[in-house]
Amino acid sequence: MQAYILGIDIGTGSTKAVAISLTGEALGTVSEHYPINSPEPGYSEQDPKLIWDAFVKCLSGITAKLGAPQAVGLSSAMHSIIPVNDAGDALYPMITWADARSENIAQALRATEKGASLYHNCGTAIHPMSPLSKLLWLKDNESEIFNAAHKFISIKEYIWFKLFGVFEVDYSIASATGMFDIVAKQWSNEALDLIGIPASKLSQPVNTTYYRANVNQSVVLTTGIATQTPFVAGASDGACANLGSHTTGEGIAALTIGTSGAVRITHSKPFYNYEAMVFNYLLDEQTFVCGGAVNNGGIALNWLLKNFLKKENPGSADYNALFAEIAAVPAGSEGLIFLPYLYGERAPLWDTKTSGTFFNVKPAHTRSHFLRAGLEGICFALNDVLKTLEDASGEITQVNISGGFTSSAVWTQVLADITGKKLAVLQSEDSSAMGAIYLAARVIHPQSYEQLTKVEHQQIIQPSENNHAVYSRMFPVFKKLYADLKDTMHLVDGWE
Known part of the structure; x- marks a missing residue:
């Protein structure tokens, strides 16, 4: 064999x-x-x-x-x-x-x-x-x-x-x-x-x-x-996901979305930000993985499917229908903004008493607008972490993405447009397992390590300048909303 x-x-x-x-x-x-x-x-x-x-x-x-x-x-x-x-x-x-x-x-x-x-x-x-x-x-x-x-x-x-x-x-x-x-x-x-x-x-x-x-x-x-x-x-x-997605160089970040989500960079030293609580975990003796994780990734998208499309156990056809509906709405959802903090939030807020919020609802907004705003909110939250890391480490020019969301052209394009970054798919759904394989090869089969870690091909998603301009205007409002609503969220926390 x-x-x-x-x-x-x-x-x-x-x-x-x-x-x-x-x-x-x-x-x-x-x-x-x-x-x-x-x-x-x-x-x-x-x-x-x-x-x-x-x-x-x-x-x-x-x-x-x-x-x-x-x-x-x-x-x-x-x-x-x-x-x-x-x-x-x-x-x-x-x-x-x-x-x-x-x-x-x-x-x-x-x-x-x-x-x-x-x-x-x-x-x-x-x-x-x-x-x-x-x-x-x-x-x-x-x-x-x-x-x-x-x-x-x-x-x-x-x-x-x-x-x-x-x-x-x-x-x-x-x-x-x-x-x-x-x-x-x-x-x-x-x-x-x-x-x-x-x-x-x-x-x-x-x-x-x-x-x-x-x-x-x-x-x-x-x-x-x-x-x-x-x-x-x-x-x-x-x-492992950083290693498995070939994110170990300067100016490159790894972004993963599963149930939750995370943005990470690798560096030879830790970066500290006590307010945003940037994490510093070890990949090996010389390498730190620095970043932040969010609670509301795929789990927030599933909430949209369940409550707007009445899909308790969504399959691939349900996700395809969701993304098709989202694609029909212009970038920015005509001013509708969603704070995706349904399950509390980790980076960079570190607040378990947050809640999901739709803001600027107008009579013209339809179900499709709410769905697109929901997806945009998830991406805004990840962009918040990315900006925090960029402030600490220097300019990030490319984001290597992994997780099941990479199979959606709509989701990846929205993420590219919000971040304004070139996205690269090098290892789609199995980056953590691949990172574990690379670590094993490094010590057990070093002669195979170079071949295993060679990038044969990559899919690139470029941001739309027009859409990024829309999102750049909305992102400061997204951040300000949490600051303005934090005390009220805490006040009603626990209400049934």
Whole structure:
């Protein structure tokens, strides 16, 4: 069988495995989905066992077709936390990045000098998404679980322990916890003292190119993986996406839209902006991925489909109909503006009490205008992050885009017109898995790395000057709307 490297991306809603030959040929993909639970308002939990089962099914699905890979690289969503016992069993449901129960704790910490110091040392926003805030909440509200935990780990560490029986975490996932000194590359004593735990309660940090073989025999028997197959620790999904979308040079940003969205650049040093909370995560020992994530990406578009088009479980035909309707409306939706903050917002607002808002509604506005304004609002929010990064790092001339949205010519054109940037599609939907493959190739098959990372072709979307002029007039109004409405949003937060 053909030699290949496998990249597995452990996402919030699904796990996806992508197989690429040593010469860069796509050989196959397998994905498995799992639910997110919300037992109380603001809670976002998952069963880590279901994610492990999905991981096993993805691994088995690929090996059944292609045999064992030459290496496996791992990518994972950030900010999850699971209290486990010494056998690696979860003592509590996994708390995901979207969980907001520690909002009051994060808000109070952010207003202190301690919060600013932790941000500058650890590179992670002081926000309820952060495992730092989650652990402080667990300590105050689930003390028995907190005290009984042998370790506090992420979903990637949970899977790594299932594979090898050891607690280890890559620098990239560690750098997204709010508890890891991103310069010294060790757990932060300042963060640990605040939580009241020793470093032994956390996993051993390792570089993103660190690897192990000798997979547990139970895994070999259930997946068809070879015992000596090396598994490379890899990085977070965001860091992997930058590598996978070939966004590692100056003047280039990566923009990804899935359920949420993010804009990121790579640099040899971190960029700090405490107000906008620019994140600084590690890709490897020498490389930082700096940027900001938004809550309202594809999930906001699905809200439009559900509430304006009455599509509970939209398929490709529904999305095509939506984009066709949007395309019929001129740029700017004839003055209608949408703040897309339906699910609170991260960068650059860091405000869980925001809400969605349509502004400047006129009698002439139809359903189609509301749909287009909704899509434009999502893109305005991402442009807000892009401008923040550009102010910190210098001019950005190209944005490499990835995620399922790249299949929509309407969405990508709206994004190009709003940002005024040349967009490039180099790796459409699997950039995180591809980044994990590149990291694995770098250490296991360095002779194949150059061929694998070679850009054979790219799709370019150029902005329309006329449309960009329209959006440039609207963008300052978009930003001012949040500033003007913030206090009112907070006042009505929680109203039913």
